[in-house]
Amino acid sequence: MSQAASVRTLAKAAPQGLVVNPRIKHAHYFETAARIITGGALVAVISVIVFVLGYILYRGIGSLSWEFISTPPQARMTEGGILPALIGTLWLVLLTAVFALPVGIATGIYLSEFAKGRIARFIRVAIANMAGVPSVIYGLFGFAAFSIALGFSKSLLAMGLTLTCVTLPVIITATEEALKQLPKELRLASLALGATRWRTTWRIVVPTAAPGIITGSILGLSRAAGETAPILFTGVAFFAPTAQSLMQPSMALPYHLYIMATQPVRPAPHIVWGTALVLVGMLSIINAGIALWRSRKRKKLKW
């Protein structure tokens, strides 16, 4: 007798409860409902993303050209490109990376591997609060601390340091979480071989958690690239040539977008959409690249 046939015979022979159990039938309805609701939410989210990215792409793609990204704005921003803003944003990301990555990753390591008890809890709460502070507050703080108190006035440096403050909690939390996910046995194995805590951390724990740390850090940096409020008071320029030093103000893509969209005399819309496309495209490519790289790395790491 084939297996299917034997199963059918069994079903016939089975007591009623095994074939139709009202309670279990009920559970199956919930199963179906849960799939529809969670799946629906996913579809909604994806549609929004596709619509936003698709619309920006549709409106902006026409203005993309080498000239657009390699020349400064002209004729009161009704013509020309976005070069100074693009360079300015790249500088800001670089500066933020230089300041925020070492401090943020080191703090995350300390919190995960060394901090204990009350102090650790206090620092964690403080960092969570830091992440919740609206970015315009960072702008005001940066203006007071970096532009005035430290005398950096309105400059790339002041903007970079302010964006560092915005990004730090993201990097610290990402690092701490990435380290915490590793099994305890990994650390114990190293300690049991006569490695110190620091050697264990530096040679075993951090390299193993590196994909997570890097992913979180890049996400933090891409947030910095898109922020407007923190740079508003600390050095972003309405119009300026490409900055020649870190002590000069500079244009930046998000602010450029903002002023073009709010100016009384509207510039050509295709320039605005083109700028949006460059900003979003740059960040999407970075984020997608990181996600891909990480999923590849992950395949190797299973416990």
Next chain:
Amino acid sequence: MVDSEKGSFTLEKVSVTYGKEMAVTDVSLFIPARQVMALIGPSGCGKTTLLRCLNRMNDELGNVTVGGKIILDGVDINSPAVDPVALRTQVGQVFQKPNPFPMSIYDNITFGPRTLGIRKKGELDAIVEDTLKRAALWKEVHKNLKKHAFELSGGQQQRLCIARALATSPECLLMDEPCSALDPISTQLIEDTMEKLKNAVTIVIVTHSMQQASRVSDNTAFMLRESMEEPARLIEVSETEKLFTVPSDPRTEAYITGRFG
């Protein structure tokens, strides 16, 4: 000191306290050098806790106090003069679940020696070959030492962990239920390995399997926590054959004949 005693442990009235709760008390035990000592007893009887005293891994768990004396080669390992980090290069450990580092076979084994400052490639290569042979893994992996440790099977990973622990040339190897996550064939291989290893190192093994204890060990210690209100104690220790055939304590007899635990 007689050289044959190098690698022997003497425990005098050892107790372990987690926070305020005493987990193990009054363990006095001699662990002879270059023999296998099995620690048996029901779950929660402090075997692993006691094992962790021997390389001071309890220090890493925090809030643990170890009382009494543990003497290795004439030195009290809990005295302030002893560096637990240095101690662990002399007393290696193999864990319950295989826990190789997420790196190549070669790098797994050389991690310990590098910690000790060995950097020369020739020297490291020799250590890798020697320890893999002793852990009965060389034949299977010598063609590709750059292979990622996670691509090995569970049994191979555990033998890699043994090789890794041997790489700092310890006097003693602590094994915490090393076969509990493995299939019978891998278990057999590891037991054979232990048989050969004991010519050179003292082995202390925690095991839930009385068959395993009787197969691999020279001496067996039976531990028991008689109720949740009191700490675990050492009930009986003797030569393995004697403990399993003519136990002197009725509680040991009850345990080995399967009446509880």
